[in-house]
Amino acid sequence: MELLNRVLEGENLPSSELVKLYDYDLYTLGEIADEIRKKRFANQVFFNINRHINPSNICADVCKFCAFSASRKNPNSYEMNLDEILLIAKNASEKGAKEVHIVSSHSPNYTYEWYMGMFKEIKNAFPHLHIKAMTAAEVDYFSRRFAKSYEQVLEDMISSGVDSMPGGGAEIFNEEIRKIICQGKVKSNEWLEIHSLWHKMGRYSNATMLFGHIESREHRIDHILRLKQMQNTQNGGGYNAFIPLLYQKENNYLNVKSFPTSQEILKTIAIARILLDNIPHIKAYWATLGLNLALVAQEFGADDIDGTIEVESIQSRAGAKSASGMELEELVYKIKDAGFVPVERDSLYHIIKTY
């Protein structure tokens, strides 16, 4: 137990040491992660009623793991107009959504003014909807394409009604791996800088990690440590949730030979909970894990499962069974059935309703 004890006592160790956490058996890691989770959240499982909106899949970048962007493997390109987006937001709001999660491809077609205007129109029409939008990858793309500083883009997002930022685009921070899987996209230090600037503006965001492809265990630990270190130095806002996204293998150009076992996935979630003492929530995103494993993950350190989503286009294009989201009743039933208390939260984790 020496290494685990040193970690739990708060010793700062390098990723080359911390990777040995994977040598513990799953039960030991799970028990400790579960204890940490229970101390913070008892047996609550957080979720929200949300609606994903992906305005376009026409993308200027080529990420090898992506099955969403229009390409040879996905010839059905599309581009929504403002009326379509407003109608989606209206229907979602009427169905009880509290959040719209808006993430797009890096579209060469929308103008900066159109995009910011879209947020303004949603906010004006539905002021009660929380707008979680613009990954750091999109902020970086806008900054390059429209010759604006990161600060300017982030300030314009705020004045246009964006409330928080999603955690997408982080992938794996190791630059060698990034070169293979998403060359040309935001660099890891830029991703971290953008979130840091956002937090300095008093705002909150999430952080993802795409795992289960060609990265090593040590790359995952390094990714987690970079987030932990950054969260320690934040004043203002910060990260709400860490979201390990399991790589989905269909319809993309990344040639992956072997995939993590459920044990490896649960170990990764448990280790994230053990290491990330300064990020409040660990989200087991049901769209990538499947609902069953996402529920099991709640016994291994996770406390959140994401939401109803309604339409999911990124992971489902790559093989996940999440294209039509999840009905609220089913989500609540399944969380209860797994022995937890379903808690509907808003986007910043204020409790709305306990079921």
Ligand code: V47
């Ligand atoms: O950054 C792309 C990932 C992300 C694949 O902040 C893939 O609450 C698995 O970030 N297999 C976008 N994943 C989605 C995202 C997200 C989702 C839910 C909640 C939040 C939040 C954020 O999707 C991308 C990328 O890492 N992704 N392709 C794939 N084949």
